[in-house]
Amino acid sequence: MGRISEKGSRSIAMDYYKKTVKLDENFYPAHEKIGYLEFGNNNFEKAIPSLKKVVNNSQNVMGHLLLGLSYEKIDSLDQAYTQLSVASNLGDIRILEDLSRIEKKRGNLKNALEIVTSLIDIYKEPNYYNLRGNIHVDMGNLSLACINFKIASLLNNNFDLVDEFCD
Numbered sequence: 001m002g003r004i005s006e007k008g009s010r011s012i013a014m015d016y017y018k019k020t021v022k023l024d025e026n027f028y029p030a031h032e033k034i035g036y037l038e039f040g041n042n043n044f045e046k047a048i049p050s051l052k053k054v055v056n057n058s059q060n061v062m063g064h065l066l067l068g069l070s071y072e073k074i075d076s077l078d079q080a081y082t083q084l085s086v087a088s089n090l091g092d093i094r095i096l097e098d099l100s101r102i103e104k105k106r107g108n109l110k111n112a113l114e115i116v117t118s119l120i121d122i123y124k125e126p127n128y129y130n131l132r133g134n135i136h137v138d139m140g141n142l143s144l145a146c147i148n149f150k151i152a153s154l155l156n157n158n159f160d161l162v163d164e165f166c167d
Helices: 006-023 028-040 044-056 061-073 077-090 093-105 109-122 126-139 142-155
Strands: none
Touching: 006 028, 028 044, 028 061, 044 061, 061 077, 061 093, 077 093, 093 109, 093 126, 109 126, 126 142
């Protein structure tokens, strides 16, 4: 016999977790798995209720992260920012990159810039310099954008925005 496809096994798992929740509405590990599976299937609106139950009852970094990203996908940016802030405070500071993206979408370029700068203070990664350069472009600060693009390029030759923004 053939192997069960990944999609088929996810469907079986989803059915199992949903039955578990029907038996015990407060069994949060099942809600967590349902939320993760729905998120993984790009069903962000369906993921949100389960993920909300998880984060309301635990300090689950991944739950807050996926809930925030789900809210972002459905354009609930304020809720996305709130959940990603909690995830950042609970876990990996690199979640700040997601917060910066949300702030940029919300039009809070100054906050996005501060967040990326805090990442650069900790991690001298070219991607963060590139992000900061792009925020400076959005703010109209082309000379500061150029400086950041040059640093990104020096750290990694794959960043090629120097020619586009620098004289």
